[in-house]
Amino acid sequence: xxxxxxxxxxxxxxxxxxxxxxxxxxxxxxxxxxxxIYGYPGGAIMPVYDELYKFQDKLTHILTRHEQGxxxxxxxxxxxxxxxxxxxxxSGPGATNLVTGIADAQIDSTPMVCITGQVTxxxxxxxxxxxxxxxxxSTPVTKWNYQITRVxxxxxxxxxxFYIAKSGRPGPVLIDITKNAQFDExxxxxxxxxxxxxxxxxxEPDTAAIEKAAELxxxxxxxxxxxxxxxxxxxAEEELKAxxxxxxxxxxxxxxxxxxxxxxxxxxxxxxxxHGNYGPNILTNECDVLIAIGMRFDDRVTGNLATYAKxxxxxxxxxxxxxxxxxxxADVAVLGNSKETLGMLLPLINENSHPDWVAEFEAKHQIxxxxxxxxxxxxxxxxxxxxxxxxQINEASGHKAVMVSDVGQxxxxxxxxxxxxxxxxxxxxxxxxxxxxxxxxxxxAKMGAMDREVVAIIGDGGYQMTIQxxxxxxxxxxxxxxxVLNNEHLGMVRQWxxxxxxxxxxxxxxxxxxxxxxxEGYHIKSRRVVERSELKDAVEEMxxxxxPYFLEVKVEKEDNVFPMIPTGASVADIRLK
Amino acid sequence: xxxxxxxxxxxSENHVGLLNRISxxxxxxxxxxxxxxxxxxxxxxxxxxxxxxxxxEDWTRKIVGQIEKQIEVIKAYYHTDDETIYQExxxxxIASHLLFDERQIQNIIKEHNSQIVTVSREFFVLxxxxxxxxxxxxxxxxxxxxxxxxxxxxxxxVTKAAMPISELLEEFQEN
Numbered sequence: 001x002x003x004x005x006x007x008x009x010x011x012x013x014x015x016x017x018x019x020x021x022x023x024x025x026x027x028x029x030x031x032x033x034x035x036x037i038y039g040y041p042g043g044a045i046m047p048v049y050d051e052l053y054k055f056q057d058k059l060t061h062i063l064t065r066h067e068q069g070x071x072x073x074x075x076x077x078x079x080x081x082x083x084x085x086x087x088x089x090x091s092g093p094g095a096t097n098l099v100t101g102i103a104d105a106q107i108d109s110t111p112m113v114c115i116t117g118q119v120t121x122x123x124x125x126x127x128x129x130x131x132x133x134x135x136x137x138s139t140p141v142t143k144w145n146y147q148i149t150r151v152x153x154x155x156x157x158x159x160x161x162f163y164i165a166k167s168g169r170p171g172p173v174l175i176d177i178t179k180n181a182q183f184d185e186x187x188x189x190x191x192x193x194x195x196x197x198x199x200x201x202x203x204e205p206d207t208a209a210i211e212k213a214a215e216l217x218x219x220x221x222x223x224x225x226x227x228x229x230x231x232x233x234x235x236a237e238e239e240l241k242a243x244x245x246x247x248x249x250x251x252x253x254x255x256x257x258x259x260x261x262x263x264x265x266x267x268x269x270x271x272x273x274x275h276g277n278y279g280p281n282i283l284t285n286e287c288d289v290l291i292a293i294g295m296r297f298d299d300r301v302t303g304n305l306a307t308y309a310k311x312x313x314x315x316x317x318x319x320x321x322x323x324x325x326x327x328x329x330a331d332v333a334v335l336g337n338s339k340e341t342l343g344m345l346l347p348l349i350n351e352n353s354h355p356d357w358v359a360e361f362e363a364k365h366q367i368x369x370x371x372x373x374x375x376x377x378x379x380x381x382x383x384x385x386x387x388x389x390x391x392q393i394n395e396a397s398g399h400k401a402v403m404v405s406d407v408g409q410x411x412x413x414x415x416x417x418x419x420x421x422x423x424x425x426x427x428x429x430x431x432x433x434x435x436x437x438x439x440x441x442x443x444x445a446k447m448g449a450m451d452r453e454v455v456a457i458i459g460d461g462g463y464q465m466t467i468q469x470x471x472x473x474x475x476x477x478x479x480x481x482x483x484v485l486n487n488e489h490l491g492m493v494r495q496w497x498x499x500x501x502x503x504x505x506x507x508x509x510x511x512x513x514x515x516x517x518x519x520e521g522y523h524i525k526s527r528r529v530v531e532r533s534e535l536k537d538a539v540e541e542m543x544x545x546x547x548p549y550f551l552e553v554k555v556e557k558e559d560n561v562f563p564m565i566p567t568g569a570s571v572a573d574i575r576l577k
Numbered sequence: 578x579x580x581x582x583x584x585x586x587x588x589s590e591n592h593v594g595l596l597n598r599i600s601x602x603x604x605x606x607x608x609x610x611x612x613x614x615x616x617x618x619x620x621x622x623x624x625x626x627x628x629x630x631x632x633x634e635d636w637t638r639k640i641v642g643q644i645e646k647q648i649e650v651i652k653a654y655y656h657t658d659d660e661t662i663y664q665e666x667x668x669x670x671i672a673s674h675l676l677f678d679e680r681q682i683q684n685i686i687k688e689h690n691s692q693i694v695t696v697s698r699e700f701f702v703l704x705x706x707x708x709x710x711x712x713x714x715x716x717x718x719x720x721x722x723x724x725x726x727x728x729x730x731x732x733x734x735v736t737k738a739a740m741p742i743s744e745l746l747e748e749f750q751e752n
Contacts, residue, residue: 135594140601144648145594164648197746198590198651322642 016187021151022047024188025115025177026055028158031190034086036077036447038062038070040097042090043130045117047182062447062476065468067094069440071101072466075110076444079427080402080452082235084111084165085444091118092130095176096137100434102172103141107431108256109233111170113161114138120179121149134176143171151184155191163193168201169320170233203321205336205344212332213315214348216289222357223249224287224312226272226280226301229256229430230294230319234338237261237423240293242346248353250361252280254295255415258426263399263419269361273301274565275412278372279364281563281571284309286360293317294338297327298431307570317341371576372562377417383556384532386413386485392535393455393483394419396543401453402427404445406438406462409491412561414457436465442480443472453481453543460486460512467518473548474522481542482524482550484515487557495560519550526550578633582611583655584663584734585641587626588618588742590649599626599650602643608632612665614731620743623651629732652745656736663734667712668694669703669719670726676701679722689715700725 019027025048029037039061041049052061064070067089074085085105089098095116105112119128135147144164148157154177161173217223231240237260244251244261250269251261261268270277272284281303284290290312295301302308305327316323316330317338324333334341376387390413393401399419404427405411411428420426427445429437442456463484473480494508519526525547529538535553542549563574589595596615603610611629618625630637637655644653673696675682686693691705705715712729 136597139594139598140605147594196648199648320646322639322646324642326639326642 022182037086039088044091067097072440073444076441077448081448095134104432105172112172145174159193203335220289225251228254228295236338239342259420278368390417404442406458435462612731667729
């Protein structure tokens with residue numbers, strides 16, 4: 001009997017260990033392959049931080065200077081690695097400061113797990129110090145959230161959190177853990193989550209729909225592909241390229257689809273949407289079959305829906321059934337993971353080419369080049385343009401860098417003109433348009449891709465929203481290249497004021513500090529460019545630097561971004577000036 | 578598109594916070610929930626939300642899609658009134674002396690097929706189950722005599738057609 005009992009106990013020892021909830025959280029993170037997290041400590045999460053201290057050789061915690069920075073850094077990391085980004089904060093204000101980043105990750109489908117401390121279970125609902133209902137607050141902007149109040153729940157819920165964040169259409173998950181659950185002990189055993197019965201992450205592809213799609217594509221005279229981030233999230237870049245080449249279809253991208261296809265591919269015709277390219281917008285209303293792949297027909301892409309691609313048969317490749325017919329009615333909906341569905345489609349596609357149709361894109365590009373692009377990237381006027389800075393970075397980086405942008409004019413210019421050879425290279429806040437995203441996201445992107453050059457393009461407005469994260473760059477010597485395109489305005493809002501509010505510049509003029517001095521205060525190498533003659537040298541110096549580098553470029557104050565589809569206008573009415 | 582009544586049936590895990598998640602979807606689109614009922618369903622451990630809205634089919638379909646996307650939601654459906662058998666319940670609290678003073682009240686009870694749930698010296702309680710208009714009619718009939726308290730439940734509904742929810746759950750469990 002005694003032997004049997006001992007044996008039993010030994011067996012128990014093998015599979016479980018008696019540890020605190022706080023330590024269990026660390027083991028859960030390690031089991032999920034997490035080695036880097038961003039966060040900020042505080043009262044209700046202190047037991048977990050105490051364990052982070054003990055496990056610092058296995059799990060690096062980066063102290064951002066604001067919790068919002070932690071979420072954007074986790075997003076930047078997730079976007080370049082495809083792994084789940086992790087952010088941590090305390091209860092109350094720590095938790096509420098995560099909300100912007102969570103909302104950003106939700107609308108841009110970024111896998112992220114946020115862990116927040118919460119007041120002890122017995123105090124819940126009593127308006128305790130630093131108590132907020134973060135589960136209630138984050139519900140509309142999370143893919144899933146949960147409050148752990150009992151230590152035994154930790155392994156299962158953490159496993160579920162990672163599974164939900166990364167499966168299907170990815171998104172943010174928030175796990176709120178009361179302090180008692182962090183202190184209490186459990187017999188810890190971790191099993192990865194492989195399914196949740198009420199959740200079907202990837203719909204089964206429908207062969208009949210794929211056959212119908214192939215038939216439409218094979219018979220199309222003017223087929224046109226618009227792809228989004230679904231191609232990147234589904235790792236379907238090769239399948240997309242194969243489809244484009246086999247059927248000879250011109251392909252345009254949404255802002256989040258950028259970098260999924262080589263910028264120099266002859267059938268990559270550019271960007272759709274409000275500040276997208278001329279041809280890709282106008283010709284949306286001339287194609288006969290519109291093949292949307294992993295994109296969701298955002299209003300910034302479609303302009304006025306009543307006049308969007310009405311002449312075309314629409315095929316929608318999409319993983320999320322709720323996106324089908326949400327904004328644009330699909331004639332054929334192909335549900336599933338884009339890699340799988342495009343893979344099934346390819347053998348059914350006839351080899352083809354559409355030279356006359358492709359020539360229409362080329363002709364439109366020529367018009368745009370002559371009236372706009374040439375002056376943007378090779379300006380002859382006195383003031384520096386944002387476009388020429390991006391072009392200079394293209395040259396210096398050889399199209400190999402990861403580009404992180406903030407939100408505003410510089411973002412549109414960066415996405416219009418940056419060139420990419422490699423996928424997962426464009427990190428920007430597309431759906432939410434979060435100013436302040438750029439600097440912390442660049443930190444996460446760099447730490448996720450240390451072997452790559454990471455260039456952050458930021459405006460003077462957004463830069464000052466999260467400028468405190470320079471502290472992280474300095475403390476950890478994160479070698480990101482920061483380019484602030486300073487026009488001393490909130491440029492995009494100013495542009496709208498000029499065009500639609502009779503140039504009444506309400507609160508868009510900024511008197512800025514000396515950004516170079518601020519960077520120097522953080523001991524970051526820095527340089528300011530005010531003359532065109534210095535630009536090339538400065539960009540080359542920046543790109544050659546092994547250390548973090550800050551470059552401020554004083555650009556023309558009142559330049560506008562064109563082309564532009566005014567709000568509510570049709571894609572066909574895109575303005576070149 | 579024309580607005581009409583839709584009954585949305587949501588089968589879900591029994592999870593704290595899911596009601597908040599679901600109601601938020603209606604909130605975002607400014608759609609008023611006309612009635613809401615949460616109960617257990619025909620399947621062990623699975624909850625059923627019955628939600629009534631007055632809107633277009635297009636919006637109902639989009640909402641149902643967004644509800645179904647929630648992790649703990651197993652399946653959601655929507656149906657028109659013609660496609661469902663539906664009922665509501667109501668309770669009327671009325672002063673007891675009226676039962677003797679106003680002969681007509683006894684006729685109302687009989688005509689509307691309602692039941693007396695309890696009688697005390699001070700008040701008696703009538704229960705009525707039926708379509709909303711039937712409850713409204715009974716309410717209108719009783720109102721002149723004075724109603725001390727009135728409450729009506731949310732709609733509960735079953736569909737005329739089969740809901741293949743059990744098979745779906747089995748399928749999930751197999752996978």
